Amino acid sequence: MSRARVARRIAAGAAYGGGSIGLIGVAAVGIVLAEAQLAKRTVGTGTAPLPPAADGLYGRAFGAEDPLRLALLGDSTAAGQGVRRAGQTPGALLASGLAAVAERPVTLRNVALSGARSDDLERQVSLLLAQPLGPPDVCVIMIGANDVTHRMPATESVRLLAAAVRRLRTAGAEVVVGTCPDLGTIEPVYQPLRWLARRASRQLAAAQTIVVVEQGGRTVSLGDLLGPEFAANPREMFGVDLFHPSAEGYATAAMAVLPTLCASLGVWPEPDRLEPERREDMLPVAKAAAEAAKQAGTEVTGARAPWALLKHRRRRRLTEAGEAVEAAETAATAGAESSGAEAAQGAPGASGEAPEGRGEPLPQDSPWA
Numbered sequence: 419m420s421r422a423r424v425a426r427r428i429a430a431g432a433a434y435g436g437g438s439i440g441l442i443g444v445a446a447v448g449i450v451l452a453e454a455q456l457a458k459r460t461v462g463t464g465t466a467p468l469p470p471a472a473d474g475l476y477g478r479a480f481g482a483e484d485p486l487r488l489a490l491l492g493d494s495t496a497a498g499q500g501v502r503r504a505g506q507t508p509g510a511l512l513a514s515g516l517a518a519v520a521e522r523p524v525t526l527r528n529v530a531l532s533g534a535r536s537d538d539l540e541r542q543v544s545l546l547l548a549q550p551l552g553p554p555d556v557c558v559i560m561i562g563a564n565d566v567t568h569r570m571p572a573t574e575s576v577r578l579l580a581a582a583v584r585r586l587r588t589a590g591a592e593v594v595v596g597t598c599p600d601l602g603t604i605e606p607v608y609q610p611l612r613w614l615a616r617r618a619s620r621q622l623a624a625a626q627t628i629v630v631v632e633q634g635g636r637t638v639s640l641g642d643l644l645g646p647e648f649a650a651n652p653r654e655m656f657g658v659d660l661f662h663p664s665a666e667g668y669a670t671a672a673m674a675v676l677p678t679l680c681a682s683l684g685v686w687p688e689p690d691r692l693e694p695e696r697r698e699d700m701l702p703v704a705k706a707a708a709e710a711a712k713q714a715g716t717e718v719t720g721a722r723a724p725w726a727l728l729k730h731r732r733r734r735r736l737t738e739a740g741e742a743v744e745a746a747e748t749a750a751t752a753g754a755e756s757s758g759a760e761a762a763q764g765a766p767g768a769s770g771e772a773p774e775g776r777g778e779p780l781p782q783d784s785p786w787a
Contacts, residue, residue, distance in 0.1 A: 422708035425624035428572045429632075429704075469497040469532060472504035476524045477517025485523035486683070487551070488513050489591075491542045491582070492560035495599070495640075496530035498668065506665040511672035512558060512679060519676075520685040527554065535564045536575045539582035546586075553589035556682055558675060560640070562598025562626060566618050572625060580629035592682040593635035596675055597623035597711070600641050620711040627707035631720045637707075638678045640671065641714025674715040677731035681717075688731065696730045 475485060490496045490509045498507025505511075513526040527549075529542045539561065547553055559582065565575040583593050600623075601615040620641075627637045663671060680686035692698040701709065703718075706726040710716040717729040 422704040424621050425628055425707050426704040428625035429576055429628040469499050470504040470507060472507045472510040473526050473528055476513040476526060478523060480521055480523050482523055485525045486520060487525050487554040488516060489546050489554035489557045490528040490530050491539060491557060492530045493534040493564050494532035496560040497532050499532045500663060501665045501668060506668060508668050508672050511669060512676060515676045516679060519680045533564060535568060535570055536561055536578035539578055543582050543585050547589055553591040556592040556679060557586050558594050558679060560596040562622050563601060566601055566622060572622050575622060576625045576629045579626055580633055583630050583633040583635045587634045594678050594682055595626060595630045595635055595637045596640045597626045597637050624707040624711040627710055627718050628703055631703055631718055631726050636678055636682055636717060636719040638675050639710040639714050639716045673733045678717045698729050700725050701728055
């Protein structure tokens, strides 16, 4: 059965309350369990630091009035598990990049939780919607890896994600979902578990895309954590626990999500028209979802039902965003205090140096503090 048909069945099962659709044959269970035990002895043996807090105001050079409000939800990847500096987290990188592109300050609120599965999204969404200032302007959700590793039924996983996206969209927020990463890229995982993990991950990612687009959101395929860099340099792209991304890995992921994040707010400096030379197309939603699951960094956004746009947006290096904000800071006032947007300067993936800094703390009486 094609990935598009499987993804559609999972999405349909979630919509109509169907049971779990098995992704792994019964005959493979014994082998998988043996391989899983072997992988557990290796993965996660390093000491991964707790995610650093990166909430605050980014892009202060553009003023502090009327900031865009960005929120991150999801699991340890959204939280930034595995890095030690706030400026290395995906939230800080995306906030500083968005500030540079939009030329507006950005407040970041991260409610992601390490180890979270899709059943924690209801709590996270409720935290955001309870803020006195109202919903965020845009939300980025990264979820799915723990659903696969904990064998949550795929239909339940996508049903919970759809409900979260629907609540945020109803409240007026734009939503961008980084779909389930390809767990087959984890270096200590051996065959046949690697193949099965890849298959389950991609099927869940495709099903996530269908339900997110149907609820009015956009998706970006995280795939093998965004590109051949992870396959070619796993020891540089993964952190000390060999499971979570390193600073280099998070920067690579943020560069892929940033264009879609900006486009959702209408500030990305590229037209939304399709470019056939970049293999962009308008496809049925299920087929677009399956294609996106095969190529990391692919965006899927809804068109007229039942069609969706498949796009491969040009990435902007986060060093460019950092330099733009730094120039604005210098022009605004010589020797001014660094803003959180400078977290993107020297972003890993370009110079190999870890970015410094974090967002400026918000006032204590701020509803987003």
